[in-house]
Amino acid sequence: MKRLTSIFIIILLLVGLGYAISFVQEEMAFREDLRQRPMPDRLHPFVADKRDQLVADAADLGISILITDGFRSAEEQDRLYAQGRSAPGNIVTTVRSGESYHNFGLAIDFALKLEDGSVVWDLERDDNGNGMSDWFEVADLGKAIGFVWGGDWRNFKDYPHLEMTFGLSITELQEGWRPEDVIGEE
Numbered sequence: 001m002k003r004l005t006s007i008f009i010i011i012l013l014l015v016g017l018g019y020a021i022s023f024v025q026e027e028m029a030f031r032e033d034l035r036q037r038p039m040p041d042r043l044h045p046f047v048a049d050k051r052d053q054l055v056a057d058a059a060d061l062g063i064s065i066l067i068t069d070g071f072r073s074a075e076e077q078d079r080l081y082a083q084g085r086s087a088p089g090n091i092v093t094t095v096r097s098g099e100s101y102h103n104f105g106l107a108i109d110f111a112l113k114l115e116d117g118s119v120v121w122d123l124e125r126d127d128n129g130n131g132m133s134d135w136f137e138v139a140d141l142g143k144a145i146g147f148v149w150g151g152d153w154r155n156f157k158d159y160p161h162l163e164m165t166f167g168l169s170i171t172e173l174q175e176g177w178r179p180e181d182v183i184g185e186e
């Protein structure tokens with residue numbers, strides 16, 4: 001009887017080991033598939049839709065905005081990172097290529113567009129005259145439709161920046177995770 005129990009336990013262990021091995025194999029294949037996923041080359045269609053909604057919502061408040069940036073390629077990101085470091089200008093980003101939600105088509109930047117057509121980065125202006133900063137009004141509109149605003153970041157405040165993470169960290173995006181296509185192709 002004792003012998004039978006031992007055999008039974010050994011069989012159980014072998015079956016368990018088989019399951020564990022196949023699980024690890026599947027997991028490795030899945031990770032490999034993830035790494036093969038291409039980088040996006042445009043704004044995510046859902047984010048593009050929200051960008052258009054933001055422009056319209058701001059216009060409803062009498063605020064004209066320009067979307068100055070959306071999808072950013074690795075080369076564009078590296079050029080931007082060099083600015084204020086190895087190239088002239090002010091530092092505008094703390095991240096290199098593949099480290100920004102722009103690189104994954106999940107972020108946009110905005111600026112205010114004045115009546116004469118000029119574009120300004122001015123947090124104080126109140127051109128619609130409602131006693132509130134136009135810039136912060138736009139940021140609030142963005143947040144209301146699901147964006148995370150760079151002006152809320154604790155360290156490097158990125159006031160023109162709005163992003164949608166879909167719950168994915170930069171590390172996960174780098175591993176190949178992608179947001180679901182919430183709506184169809186653009």
Ligand SMILES: [Zn+2]
Nearest residue numbers: 107108109161
């Ligand atoms: Zn940005």
